[in-house]
Amino acid sequence: xxxxxxxxxxxxxxxxxxxxxxxxxxxxxxxxxxxxxxxxxxxxxxxxxxxxxxxxxxxxxxxxxxxxxxxxxxxxxxxxxxxxxxxxxxxxxxxxxxxxxxxxxxxxxxxxxxxxxxxxxxxxxxxxxxxxxxxxxxxxxxxxxxxxxxxxxxxxxxxxxxxxxxxxxxxxxxxxxxxxxxxxxxxxxxxxxxxxxxxxxxxxxxxxxxxxxxxxxxxxxxxxxxxxxxxxxxxxxxxxxxxxxxxxxxxxxxxxxxxxxxxxxxxxxxxxxxxxxxxxxxxxxxxxxxxxxxxxxxxxxxxxxxxxxxxxxxxxxxxxxxxxxxxxxxxxxxxxxxxx
Amino acid sequence: xxxxxxxxxxxxxxxxxxxxxxxxxxxxxxxxxxxxxxxxxxxxxxxxxxxxxxxxxxxxxxxxxxxxxxxxxxxxxxxxxxxxxxxxxxxxxxxxxxxxxxxxxxxxxxxxxxxxxxxxxxxxxxxxxxxxxxxxxxxxxxxxxxxxxxxxxxxxxxxxxxxxxxxxxxxxxxxxxxxxxxxxxxxxxxxxxxxxxxxxxxxxxxxxxxxxxxxxxxxxxxxxxxxxxxxxxxxxxxxxxxxxxxxxxxxxxxxxxxxxxxxxxxxxxxxxxxxxxxxxxxxxxxxxxxxxxxxxxxxxxxxxxxxxxxxxxxxxxxxxxxxxxxxxxxxxxxxxxxxx
Numbered sequence: 001x002x003x004x005x006x007x008x009x010x011x012x013x014x015x016x017x018x019x020x021x022x023x024x025x026x027x028x029x030x031x032x033x034x035x036x037x038x039x040x041x042x043x044x045x046x047x048x049x050x051x052x053x054x055x056x057x058x059x060x061x062x063x064x065x066x067x068x069x070x071x072x073x074x075x076x077x078x079x080x081x082x083x084x085x086x087x088x089x090x091x092x093x094x095x096x097x098x099x100x101x102x103x104x105x106x107x108x109x110x111x112x113x114x115x116x117x118x119x120x121x122x123x124x125x126x127x128x129x130x131x132x133x134x135x136x137x138x139x140x141x142x143x144x145x146x147x148x149x150x151x152x153x154x155x156x157x158x159x160x161x162x163x164x165x166x167x168x169x170x171x172x173x174x175x176x177x178x179x180x181x182x183x184x185x186x187x188x189x190x191x192x193x194x195x196x197x198x199x200x201x202x203x204x205x206x207x208x209x210x211x212x213x214x215x216x217x218x219x220x221x222x223x224x225x226x227x228x229x230x231x232x233x234x235x236x237x238x239x240x241x242x243x244x245x246x247x248x249x250x251x252x253x254x255x256x257x258x259x260x261x262x263x264x265x266x267x268x269x270x271x272x273x274x275x276x277x278x279x280x281x282x283x284x285x286x287x288x289x290x291x292x293x294x295x296x297x298x299x300x301x302x303x304x305x306x307x308x309x310x311x312x313x314x315x316x317x318x319x320x321x322x323x324x325x326x327x328x329x330x331x332x333x334x335x336x337x338x339x340x
Numbered sequence: 341x342x343x344x345x346x347x348x349x350x351x352x353x354x355x356x357x358x359x360x361x362x363x364x365x366x367x368x369x370x371x372x373x374x375x376x377x378x379x380x381x382x383x384x385x386x387x388x389x390x391x392x393x394x395x396x397x398x399x400x401x402x403x404x405x406x407x408x409x410x411x412x413x414x415x416x417x418x419x420x421x422x423x424x425x426x427x428x429x430x431x432x433x434x435x436x437x438x439x440x441x442x443x444x445x446x447x448x449x450x451x452x453x454x455x456x457x458x459x460x461x462x463x464x465x466x467x468x469x470x471x472x473x474x475x476x477x478x479x480x481x482x483x484x485x486x487x488x489x490x491x492x493x494x495x496x497x498x499x500x501x502x503x504x505x506x507x508x509x510x511x512x513x514x515x516x517x518x519x520x521x522x523x524x525x526x527x528x529x530x531x532x533x534x535x536x537x538x539x540x541x542x543x544x545x546x547x548x549x550x551x552x553x554x555x556x557x558x559x560x561x562x563x564x565x566x567x568x569x570x571x572x573x574x575x576x577x578x579x580x581x582x583x584x585x586x587x588x589x590x591x592x593x594x595x596x597x598x599x600x601x602x603x604x605x606x607x608x609x610x611x612x613x614x615x616x617x618x619x620x621x622x623x624x625x626x627x628x629x630x631x632x633x634x635x636x637x638x639x640x641x642x643x644x645x646x647x648x649x650x651x652x653x654x655x656x657x658x659x660x661x662x663x664x665x666x667x668x669x670x671x672x673x674x675x676x677x678x679x680x
Contacts, residue, residue, distance in 0.1 A: 003481060
């Protein structure tokens with residue numbers, strides 16, 4: 001049975017109103033009586049009903065966090081930092097994993113509104129839900145912060161990685177190493193993929209390599225199966241007449257690992273035969289062999305900035321649109337090599 | 341501004357009680373009127389107040405999920421499955437990351453009680469909180485399911501991996517390969533580590549190898565720093581007079597990866613010079629080279645069984661203690677070799 005204020009009063013041998021005074025600290029209570037109530041609370045593991053208090057105070061001290069898939073370590077890492085900062089401010093988080101589906105994103109967010117959350121943080125929101133006005137509508141009803149995602153002319157608060165700068169660095173790195181035969185590997189619908197694809201095409205144009213454009217879409221890019229799926233697709237590609245040396249610019253590290261495994265299966269050497277660049281800089285990228293050259297995504301910083309932004313919006317009832325942009329940076333490790 | 345039932349009524353041009361009838365589906369409403377109300381709900385992104393409903397129904401349709409650290413992919417994988425099953429049953433989850441601290445585990449769980457959750461799932465609960473009776477007390481006040489953790493004579497519901505069977509298979513595998521010089525690598529306080537250490541010692545005894553007992557504690561075993569910390573500790577160990585070939589039985593895959601990296605840094609070959617066995621079978625273990633021999637921890641199954649168990653307890657108000665045990669199994673890949 002759940003313990004209530006009545007049980008605490010009985011255990012402490014005081015009235016319910018005395019327990020209430022101790023809990024709310026709004027009227028003086030004798031030190032000895034206070035101690036008795038506190039001991040009873042301790043003994044019974046009593047926790048005051050935050051729910052009832054929420055209806056009175058018009059806040060729930062909860063934040064909904066929406067992510068495409070916590071299978072990709074990028075998301076739990078961002079979420080861990082969000083949770084720790086919110087926790088310190090007495091907020092709890094609802095975790096929502098949309099399985100990379102736009103319709104689930106909408107369902108989850110509507111359900112969060114029903115739960116009267118004080119705010120929502122959406123990581124990598126779906127482009128279609130940005131373009132169809134869903135997020136702008138939500139943003140009018142509740143504090144909302146989006147991390148990354150499509151944001152051109154969108155009236156929402158954003159914490160953004162400047163993925164373009166990191167992507168340009170990645171492409172320039174490959175081209176400076178002498179690569180002319182560069183594949184671009186992306187997942188399905190996501191603004192982040194579109195953005196990188198655009199940089200890929202612009203870089204090829206700039207260096208007069210557009211005729212070599214080769215884009216592969218491997219399907220779901222953020223699931224447990226991403227590495228395996230990518231491996232199979234790239235493996236069958238590598239068996240056909242690919243010219244070596246070849247380079248792969250991959251939209252995230254899981255995709256890059258899939259490419260790396262396809263190379264191993266094809267008995268191709270990374271980086272002698274194949275150069276690979278990832279994106280995200282998740283833990284795995286630094287503990288595999290060869291260590292992956294990748295673009296750092298500021299995972300902790302994204303979590304920290306978004307958590308502080310939502311707290312700020314809630315506290316100051318500040319309706320001005322906010323936009324924080326973080327630089328991304330190429331981390332050169334051992335998966336790329338100069339073409340001789 | 342949050343949308344309320346009044347706004348919906350105004351938008352649809354009907355009375356508030358008509359909106360209420362449509363929402364609760366408890367009185368007949370003309371099809372055309374119903375459509376108008378539904379369109380207004382859609383247009384305004386209105387969600388009924390679950391909070392107010394919770395106080396009336398005495399349930400919140402929320403479950404607290406407590407884990408040591410979502411940095412270790414083992415935990416998000418279990419949580420993803422929990423979340424998906426609970427979601428299908430209209431439950432939302434509160435995510436609590438204790439940073440591997442026993443005191444935080446207590447704070448989080450008390451805070452969940454205050455939030456009137458309908459149940460709690462605790463993954464890898466701290467041994468001290470089991471032994472000091474904290475969990476047994478909680479179990480009396482609210483539906484609780486623990487995944488793994490210390491459970492001897494503990495009156496709680498458990499979904500357990502039989503980690504002993506997998507550990508015995510791991511040790512027998514190394515000994516059958518001719519290894520006599522086997523290190524055991526664990527993290528700090530956790531029943532799971534104690535249990536494996538016990539198997540390690542018993543296996544050495546059985547094969548008259550107890551004089552070779554070598555146990556190393558690498559500190560926090562479930563954080564982002566685990567791989568790096570383990571690497572540093574084992575690297576300095578390998579520089580001293582270690583006899584080769586040597587084998588390492590590691591309490592989880594992150595620790596095993598740390599050992600693998602220490603070997604690379606020491607220019608030792610895995611598996612020719614060093615054999616390594618991990619535990620968990622997280623994604624990484626299958627995508628590194630050499631692929632890691634490890635013990636599969638049934639991550640999805642743990643999530644599925646615990647989610648169904650808590651739903652069952654809530655639905656049937658069933659106070660009988662439940663215990664589900666899953667087998668663990670050694671997955672032989674490429675990180676161990678026969679001693680010649």
